[in-house]
Amino acid sequence: xxxxxxxxxxxxxxxxxxxxxxxxxxxxxxxxxxxxxxxxxxxxxxxxxxxxxxxxxxxxxxxxxxxxxxxxxxxxxxxxxxxxxxxxxxxxxxxxxxxxxxxxxxxxxxxxxxxxxxxxxxxxxxxxxxxxxxxxxxxxxxxxxxxxxxxxxxxxxxxxxxxxxxxxxxxxxxxxxxxxxxxxxxxxxxxxxxxxxxxxxxxxxxxxxxxxxxxxxxxx
Ligand code: 5RP
Numbered sequence: 001x002x003x004x005x006x007x008x009x010x011x012x013x014x015x016x017x018x019x020x021x022x023x024x025x026x027x028x029x030x031x032x033x034x035x036x037x038x039x040x041x042x043x044x045x046x047x048x049x050x051x052x053x054x055x056x057x058x059x060x061x062x063x064x065x066x067x068x069x070x071x072x073x074x075x076x077x078x079x080x081x082x083x084x085x086x087x088x089x090x091x092x093x094x095x096x097x098x099x100x101x102x103x104x105x106x107x108x109x110x111x112x113x114x115x116x117x118x119x120x121x122x123x124x125x126x127x128x129x130x131x132x133x134x135x136x137x138x139x140x141x142x143x144x145x146x147x148x149x150x151x152x153x154x155x156x157x158x159x160x161x162x163x164x165x166x167x168x169x170x171x172x173x174x175x176x177x178x179x180x181x182x183x184x185x186x187x188x189x190x191x192x193x194x195x196x197x198x199x200x201x202x203x204x205x206x207x208x209x210x211x212x213x214x215x216x217x218x219x220x
Contacts, residue, residue: 004031004115007115007217008034008035008115009032011115012032012036015046015077019047019077020047020049020075021049021075021076021078022080022106023048023051023059024051024055024115025051025052025055025080025101026080026081026095028081028115028116029081030058032115033058034062037062037063040062040063047072049105052102055098073108074109075110076110077109077110078111078113079113080113080114080115081093082114082116082201082208084126085114085116085120085122089114089203090182090205091114091125091205092125092130094130094131094133094171094199095131097163097166099131099197099198100165100197101166101167102201103197111207112204113206113208114207115208116209117211125178126176126177126178126179130173130174130179130199130200131171131198132173132189133165133195134172134195135170136162136170138193139170142192142194142195143155143172145195146174146189149188149189151177154175155172156170156172156173182202185198186200186202207220
């Protein structure tokens with residue numbers, strides 16, 4: 001079993017009957033959803049809130065019942081992947097472009113569990129370019145504002161055109177020098193007009209499921 005499958009499936013142990021479950025996005029959470037789908041088939045009653053159109057599609061294929069923020073205010077548990085996880089469990093997310101809905105779901109969740117293979121573990125955030133979701137209307141000015149923070153934004157492209165998020169926005173992938181003050185950077189970015197949100201998830205993860213040097217699944 002590969003690391004993504006091992007950590008993705010482990011997270012399912014924390015899902016209990018009748019929970020509302022935030023369903024993350026990506027290739028690690030794919031395994032969480034696949035196992036949840038099997039348990040639902042065997043009678044587990046849960047409701048999921050997907051963090052992306054991609055996850056919504058997968059959950060429907062797996063017959064996982066879904067709900068929405070029109071029907072509920074709070075989520076019992078959210079399970080999601082990450083692009084980087086620091087020693088203090090701060091995260092960079094958004095490699096798959098779903099950071100906005102992922103953050104909304106994470107904030108509404110009583111417990112956020114991150115599933116991350118060992119390649120995601122870092123001493124300090126910042127090697128992975130930080131995804132920032134921005135409004136297309138003001139793209140160039142937003143880029144200039146971000147550059148003033150000493151970081152280097154690059155418009156994410158897909159098939160020769162700007163990548164469009166599920167919310168109709170663009171993503172700037174921002175090469176940052178090592179992120180020494182993530183809280184400050186998060187606030188500074190989100191104060192720029194045109195920035196919708198950014199992929200820093202600071203102090204949000206309650207638990208990280210990962211793999212140690214002996215290839216054992218561990219909880220942190
Ligand atoms: C999507 C994300 C994903 O959780 C992150 O990119 C990790 O993905 P994967 O599990 O495929 O490595 O933040 O926006």
